[in-house]
Amino acid sequence: MKHWMRDHGLLLANLALFLFSFVGMVLSGVLHYNEEQLTHGEPTVTPAGFLATGDFLEATFENWESEFLQMGMYVVLTAYLFQRGSSESKLPDKHEPQDDDPQDAAGDKDAPWPVRRGGLALTLYEHSLSILFFALFAASFLLHAVGGSEAYNDEQASHGQPGVSVLGYLATSRFWFESFQNWQSEFMVIAVMVGASVYLRERGSVESKPVAMAHSDTDT
Structure with a gap:
């Protein structure tokens, strides 16, 4: 397992950075979206709802x-x-x-x-x-x-x-x-x-x- 992770470290690190950034984008995005919705008197959404x-x-x-x-x-x-x-x-x-x-x-x-x-x-x-x-x-x-x-x-x-x-x-x-x-x-x-x-x-x-x-x- 140690050697496998070493051999694929570049891919794994970038996938981890992508997932971290993607989750961060969704969580911050839904907060921003809901702020805009409240400003216009519109209903808010959940993180799952934001994806749609x-x-x-x-x-x-x-x-x-x-x-x-x-x-x-x-x-x-x-x-x-x-x-x-x-x-x-x-x-x-x-x-x-x-x-x-x-x-x-x-x-x-x-x-x-x-x-x-x-x-x-x-x-x-x-x-x-x-x-x-x-x-x-x-x-x-x-x-x-x-x-x-x-x-x-x-x-x-x-x-x-x-x-x-x-x-x-x-x-x-x-x-x-x-x-x-x-x-x-x-x-x-x-x-x-x-x-x-x-x-x-x-x-x-x-x-x-x-x-x-x-x-x-x-x-x-």
């Missing part, structure tokens, strides 16, 4: 949407673009293992099943990481629209204004403001990481080059 509100869906999935878009684009862009000296980039002038033709390993019994199978299974598997992120982005984008339209309609109703459909909400400036304000922050962080990793170090981290490595050297 448009406010919760909107707040959650507008953030998840940007995260999955960021990682999906990053996976694709790092396959084709370079940043000399950055630990986040492949070497511009060197063939990397990630570029090897997987068909050459079709006879390797330890290779993943799609590699041994070939054909469409291999084609999909070659891009399965980006497919996953873009599928999660699409699902989060849709749930952001669904939750956002519900929250928007609640606000409209409180002011005696007509509501909109989910498609109608997609045409509002509010939806795109929510999306772009999250997207821009995600790509800004990636740009900082790519650029800063050329010159700055974090000893022991795989996201950093060795401390003594020259700035112009990309090979980690």
